[in-house]
Amino acid sequence: MTAKFTIDGSDALEAHLAHTCSGILAGVRSIIPAAELEALVLGGGYGRGQGGVFKTDSGDRPYNDLEFYVFIRGNVLVTERKYRHPLNELGDKLSPAAGLHVEFKVYSVEKLKRTPVSMFTYDLVAGHRIICGDMEIFKSCSHHLAADQIPLYEATRLLVNRCSGLLLAKDFLRNSSLSGEQNDFIVRNIAKAQLAFGDALLTAFGKYHWSCTERHHRLGKLFASESLPRSEDILKHHALGVEFKLHPKFIHVTHESLDQLHHEISRLGQQVWLWNESRRLHHPFISAKDYAMACLNKCPETVPWKNSLLNLRTFGPPGILNSQAFRYPRERLMNALALLLWEDDCLTDSQLKARVQQQLRASSAGWTNVLGSYKTIWQNYG
Numbered sequence: 001m002t003a004k005f006t007i008d009g010s011d012a013l014e015a016h017l018a019h020t021c022s023g024i025l026a027g028v029r030s031i032i033p034a035a036e037l038e039a040l041v042l043g044g045g046y047g048r049g050q051g052g053v054f055k056t057d058s059g060d061r062p063y064n065d066l067e068f069y070v071f072i073r074g075n076v077l078v079t080e081r082k083y084r085h086p087l088n089e090l091g092d093k094l095s096p097a098a099g100l101h102v103e104f105k106v107y108s109v110e111k112l113k114r115t116p117v118s119m120f121t122y123d124l125v126a127g128h129r130i131i132c133g134d135m136e137i138f139k140s141c142s143h144h145l146a147a148d149q150i151p152l153y154e155a156t157r158l159l160v161n162r163c164s165g166l167l168l169a170k171d172f173l174r175n176s177s178l179s180g181e182q183n184d185f186i187v188r189n190i191a192k193a194q195l196a197f198g199d200a201l202l203t204a205f206g207k208y209h210w211s212c213t214e215r216h217h218r219l220g221k222l223f224a225s226e227s228l229p230r231s232e233d234i235l236k237h238h239a240l241g242v243e244f245k246l247h248p249k250f251i252h253v254t255h256e257s258l259d260q261l262h263h264e265i266s267r268l269g270q271q272v273w274l275w276n277e278s279r280r281l282h283h284p285f286i287s288a289k290d291y292a293m294a295c296l297n298k299c300p301e302t303v304p305w306k307n308s309l310l311n312l313r314t315f316g317p318p319g320i321l322n323s324q325a326f327r328y329p330r331e332r333l334m335n336a337l338a339l340l341l342w343e344d345d346c347l348t349d350s351q352l353k354a355r356v357q358q359q360l361r362a363s364s365a366g367w368t369n370v371l372g373s374y375k376t377i378w379q380n381y382g
Contacts (some may be wrong), residue, residue, distance in 0.1 A: 017023075021131050025132055040135060041128050041137070052245060069105050069107050070107065076108050086105070122208070147208045170266070197234050198219045199237065202218055288338040292335045295323075308325050359376065
């Protein structure tokens with residue numbers, strides 16, 4: 001029996017997704033020669049059999065995106081440069097009929113063999129659907145199945161990305177009214193954060209799992225054995241995050257109610273963030289301000305000389321003419337995010353404003369300009 005894309009989606013939805021994958025495979029084969037194409041692999045929720053099922057009066061629909069990994073023989077830098085544009089065009093072309101965004105990432109088995117385990121590689125190798133290629137393509141990549149070996153900084157990276165989603169939602173909530181699309185964006189990113197806070201704790205304790213339902217079960221067991229701050233709230237919101245991931249829905253509430261929920265989740269995220277970073281960096285942080293103003297190296301796992309090259313590429317010569325020249329650029333995001341999301345006076349207090357502007361190398365300290373600078377860096381180091 002063929003594995004399903006969802007846990008409880010209708011037969012019609014399953015057939016639609018299977019047909020969509022067939023069409024995508026045909027499109028990929030029209031771009032990449034057979035001699036170069038190793039495999040087409042569906043990752044994400046649908047690849048793991050836990051894709052979202054959006055219930056409507058006219059039947060079940062898919063939600064969010066289809067994440068395809070195109071394994072191509074040869075140097076990844078070369079093949080990615082060669083095929084990125086045509087694959088992106090293919091994704092844009094097929095997305096409307098698929099009913100959700102189709103995206104591609106170029107990869108190679110040889111690179112995966114050499115790469116240390118991360119949350120991304122674990123999720124991919126542990127839970128996927130092979131659309132074409134060797135069914136045992138990941139046989140030589142078994143080290144990526146060791147969830148207990150996922151580094152602690154992966155929990156931080158997850159929190160950076162999900163809290164960045166909350167920051168963008170905060171930007172929308174500054175408006176007096178919201179469009180339907182903005183409302184959906186805020187609800188979706190709150191749900192992602194609800195799930196991520198529990199997932200980050202599981203990662204910190206080496207208990208992460210590819211299945212979101214199994215993660216929730218493990219989180220309950222973790223809280224039964226470990227004394228952690230606000231464990232009941234984290235477990236409750238994790239359950240809501242799992243439910244939204246499996247059964248997403250449009251939730252239309254008042255602007256005030258959405259703002260209150262965003263505030264609640266953001267404050268919960270602050271506590272998880274400070275706990276995780278205090279534990280990871282062996283340094284107690286008592287507030288977002290305390291964290292953002294601390295000058296210790298927050299990405300100690302990175303290589304200083306490589307960081308200097310990244311700073312030069314990202315910020316130009318000014319990026320290497322300061323005290324953070326040998327720090328990984330994501331550290332700037334982490335410091336700025338802590339202030340922008342959790343310190344209400346970050347752009348009025350002169351000390352905090354200077355810190356935000358300096359970290360993001362923003363030309364001015366206005367909210368719009370600062371957020372624009374943040375997004376630019378996040379695209380490369382999220």
